[in-house]
Amino acid sequence: MPDTEPNSLPDSPSQAPGAAREETPEQAQQHRLAVFRSAGRTLAHQSVDHTMAERLTALLADGAEVYDLDAFADIYGDGPVAELERRTAEELGFPAAVFFPTGTMAQQAALRCWAARTGDATVALHPLAHPEVHERQAFGQLSGLRTVHPTAEPRLPTADEVRDFDEPFGTLMLELPLRDAGYVLPSWDELVDVVEAARERDAVVHFDGARLWETTAHFGRPLREVAGLADSVYVSFYKTLGGLSGAVLVGPESLVAQARTWRHRYGGRLFQQFPAALSGLLGLRRELPELPSYVAHARVVAKAIHEGLAAAGVPWFRVHPEPPHTHQFQVWLPYDAEVLDAASLRQAEAGTCLFRRWSASPSGPAGLAVTEVTVNAPGLTWTAEDVRAAVADFVALLP
Known part of the structure; x- marks a missing residue:
């Protein structure tokens, strides 16, 4: 779901002074992309992270x-x-x-x-x-x-x-x-x-x-x-x-x-x-010659995420599949997607992009959300300890 963080500009001159205007879905998306792009550490570069001029x-x-x-x-x-x-x-x-x-x-x-x-x-x-x-x-x-x-x-x-x-x-x-x-x-x-x-x-x-x-x-x-x-x-x-x-x-x-x-x-x-x-x-x-190294390191990252979530005392979670079959895999947590989205954004604003967008469970009970994790070139620099530390920081941002 789109973010609804307030914007300081009024909708119209008739809006009450001090009232905040909610972001449109497009503005929220652009804001998130800018935050994820600016994070100093990320597990993956994605094509949407680049401006038209850069591409x-x-x-x-x-x-x-x-x-x-x-x-x-x-x-x-x-x-x-x-x-x-x-x-x-x-x-x-x-x-x-x-x-x-x-x-x-x-x-x-x-x-x-x-x-x-x-x-x-x-x-x-x-x-x-x-x-x-x-x-x-x-x-x-x-x-x-x-x-x-x-x-x-x-x-x-x-x-x-x-x-x-x-x-x-x-x-x-x-x-x-x-x-x-x-x-x-x-x-x-x-x-x-x-x-x-x-x-x-x-x-x-x-x-x-x-x-x-x-x-x-x-x-x-x-x-x-x-x-x-x-x-x-x-x-x-x-x-x-x-x-x-x-x-x-x-x-x-x-x-x-x-x-x-x-x-x-x-x-x-x-x-x-x-x-x-x-x-x-x-x-x-x-990219094609590098994919085997991405897949191999995704297994390291997935194992470290599992260890980090367990050490943080999260009551239930799932890393799927374990080990990953490709350089992409799922992480499931027992929170609403909006809560996890907000934590991902705050962590990225602090300089680390561990997770990106979360989605509500498509068929399971309410209160479960899933995200997809991708590991490519920048993720190769992350050690298992780096991942565990990032997971601990992420969990600390949850209510």
């Missing part, structure tokens, strides 16, 4: 590492956009790739193409998957797709759940990691078995790999091997790699050609997208 300056300063900045800008997907498609296909081990302005659009195109090929418009996926929770029923409203759920457990489906599911489906869609369940992943053997179970049913397999980049440490397999289990994969460039926006769908050449047609129909064939493409290429070069 543009960085692209101009660093873009020549990945593309000739003296070349003409892209026109309808050539130039740097085509280069990002080529590089992504190469990283994931697929013959073809197509760039989309959003992942929502990329998966709409991919799954309706598979539906046409399989003759079955039913997609099996988790009820916590992104299209079910965050896309306003776009699959059904725009693409004529129907969704079914082999499991409602807060994890990916098992092979038996896929194999024995009592409804037919043409495509199995797996979100790796499953973000809303806590960035959770199956084991490698479990993932292989699930894919095989889908193929036994003559279904194709599509990976919602918005954050697939960060799964290799957990699986103990290179990115190509992970992606190669699926028939098609979507990846994002801003969620993990620090890009401005954009997504790429990889798959067989004929599927990608068909998806390009649907991209045009959906309004995704933009005239120029070079800033997003350059930032994606920079993410592949700079």
Whole structure:
């Protein structure tokens, strides 16, 4: 929920002297971003922490590492956009790739193409998957797709759940990691078995790999091997790699050609997208090689948060999963989200950004809240003792 801290400016000349005006949601968000950005210590830099001038300056300063900045800008997907498609296909081990302005659009195109090929418009996926929770029923409203759920457990489906599911489906869609369940992943053997179970049913397999980049440490397999289990994969460039926006769908050449047609129909064939493409290429070069170190240190941070909360005597808490499967994980505490938001903001104002935004428990009892913790480059400088001390300071700010 937005902050409602008072602002000293009156709403209008008729407002009583000394009365305070509440911040609008946009003002509250800008205030929070400014506070988090100014904190001297943080576990993660996020793209929203930077001003437009900073993002543009960085692209101009660093873009020549990945593309000739003296070349003409892209026109309808050539130039740097085509280069990002080529590089992504190469990283994931697929013959073809197509760039989309959003992942929502990329998966709409991919799954309706598979539906046409399989003759079955039913997609099996988790009820916590992104299209079910965050896309306003776009699959059904725009693409004529129907969704079914082999499991409602807060994890990916098992092979038996896929194999024995009592409804037919043409495509199995797996979100790796499953973000809303806590960035959770199956084991490698479990993932292989699930894919095989889908193929036994003559279904194709599509990976919602918005954050697939960060799964290799957990699986103990290179990115190509992970992606190669699926028939098609979507990846994002801003969620993990620090890009401005954009997504790429990889798959067989004929599927990608068909998806390009649907991209045009959906309004995704933009005239120029070079800033997003350059930032994606920079993410592949700079952030992708660092992800294993982020995942390893996230495990140190998560363990220290658990220890810090226990030492502080918090009556109930949960760090989930333990250890984290990626460089992102959840922390649950028995307080209202507004209380925890206020404590996070006060701690950041004092110079340390440990937690950011908290949300009320989506399905549990009132009085529980959850936050997502991300560890990237700046978090590598935190020792376990640093984390425990920051947790103690945070708990001291709670009522």
